[in-house]
Amino acid sequence: MTSTMNDVAKAAGVSAMTVSNVLNGRGRVGASTRDRVESAAAELGYSLNLTARHLREGRTHTIALVVPQLDHAYFGELAVRFDRLLQPSGRHLVVEQTLARPEAERSALDFARLRLYDGVLMSVVSLHPDEVAHLRPGVPVVMLGEQEIPDRFDHVRMSNFEGARLATAHMLQTGSRRIAILGGAHDHDETSGMARTRTRGWRAAYRDAGAAVPEDLIVPLPAPTAQLGYDAVQRLLADRADLDGVFAVTDSLATGVLSALSETSLRVPADVQVIGFDDLEASRFTVPPLSTISPGDEVMATEALRLLDRLIDASPDAPPTREHLTAPASLVVRGTTR
Amino acid sequence: MTSTMNDVAKAAGVSAMTVSNVLNGRGRVGASTRDRVESAAAELGYSLNLTARHLREGRTHTIALVVPQLDHAYFGELAVRFDRLLQPSGRHLVVEQTLARPEAERSALDFARLRLYDGVLMSVVSLHPDEVAHLRPGVPVVMLGEQEIPDRFDHVRMSNFEGARLATAHMLQTGSRRIAILGGAHDHDETSGMARTRTRGWRAAYRDAGAAVPEDLIVPLPAPTAQLGYDAVQRLLADRADLDGVFAVTDSLATGVLSALSETSLRVPADVQVIGFDDLEASRFTVPPLSTISPGDEVMATEALRLLDRLIDASPDAPPTREHLTAPASLVVRGTTR
């Protein structure tokens, strides 16, 4: 079928080793043999079998990014960031999705599969902490996201607490008093760590301001999608007419909020302020432009890669100690807050 | 370092073959040996080396989706679609980006790399037709997108012409006369086939309506991003005050259009109608909700996989004839048109 190095070697009257050397520019090869090899390869339409090389070399020069789903803009932006950062070292990035299927999460985390890569960046947003705890991947892995991660993993996250506090404090300062947290969670809830932590930040802002925390404005949501944000606002307005602010725990959610509010008589930001979290590219073009929290993704990505490379380069007998890092969040004021 | 099948075999006092049989549930193995093998594997923390299996089997059970960049929502949604469609057959999807770097396009298209996969779905949006013409991939490949693709590839595209015609006709019927096409192209332009084809659809709608085609309202754009859409509208309004409609060739672009218009005194859709193309999930939540063209992505994805599987299953000596398919587009009227 497809020709191998040996086929080329025979055709050129040399050994497979020489073909390998010519094609990879290694070793000193005579000009005439080089020519023979090259034309033989061209004639046969030879193409390297990377699988064989990977097996032989024990490395794939490929890093995997594992995310829940690529139709969430946040992960798409992350994928571009990592791809760019990997360019200089000549490595490839491949992205795999778990689609939040329980078995897929497990299979995406499957050691065997991960071993196809030199290293793995894993976004464990929807993975249950207990499952993470039992993972024993044999590949270098850096965890990303807001779950609680066991110490034996490197972990890079954004500053959920501080970001949420900043967002809420900003709206309190500009006059909001009844700020709902969409996608929030009560401390005892079995939801994502992200939701709980951001809710704690929201509470902290109220306390810092010396105001009572409006616990009735915590709105848990099964997922931070625009549709659920839209629906939630409609329900919320039905019985909480005094709402004057919304902290949506993600920008996607906020998009749904803006859409729902635009169908009411309430003005944004005059009557209700809205703020998101993620600073997606698209958020600069909502109507009005979305105020949000920038989670320091560039820092996150850079640090995550640094930690991953440290693991990859580490000698097996002297494994580096693990680091847990938090990228600084910052407030981005645009048109949905005053 | 990591243990192999042979290590497990020794530990269990059997042959590697038996370990393989136990772990893959193949062949009939005695209950007692099965137990010994399984506990030996567990103790050693054994994990399959997929690279070796791939080399041996000559297949990877993995399909690649190659896209320009994942921070364009369209490709993220496509990735989820294909991943879902591949579930039933137990195959994996991995996504690679080209990031529109010339060398990366070539390297992503590199035969050697593609051969890591059983099949490749390639979205060639930003690839120059001449480059495509020279490709001789040795893997099953199905092309997606709007470039002109040589006959020797299977190709699935959306109905750019018909979609654009529908979009424009809709706005003409509802009273617009001066409809700009953002991201359009003149016939002789060296831009993407998508831009040219959609511009032809836009023209056709004018002609169908018996109206003169406003060639001055063709606005070429280097990329269909929200930012460029935003900028373009501002420029456009500066010298074409009589504008009463905008056909943005993608939804992302339309997002920027809506943002720019919201900063003017012009009302959407009362003064200016706006329509996009792609029917992204996010477009349901713009303000107002975006009217758009649904490109029949589900059909596209299903057909693309059908063609790919046909290639994968084809016997080498009886290669199937290639198909070029066009998914039907449909109009989705929401709040930005009347």
Next chain:
DNA sequence: CTGTTAGCGCGTTCAT
């Protein structure tokens, strides 16, 4: 400057 030997880890084939 080039060839030989060997083996990466697995699974197919054919024995037993």
Next chain:
DNA sequence: ATGAACGCGCTAACAG
């Protein structure tokens, strides 16, 4: 029911 031999395609190490 289990094992031995062999090879998938490539490259590192050592000849010569």
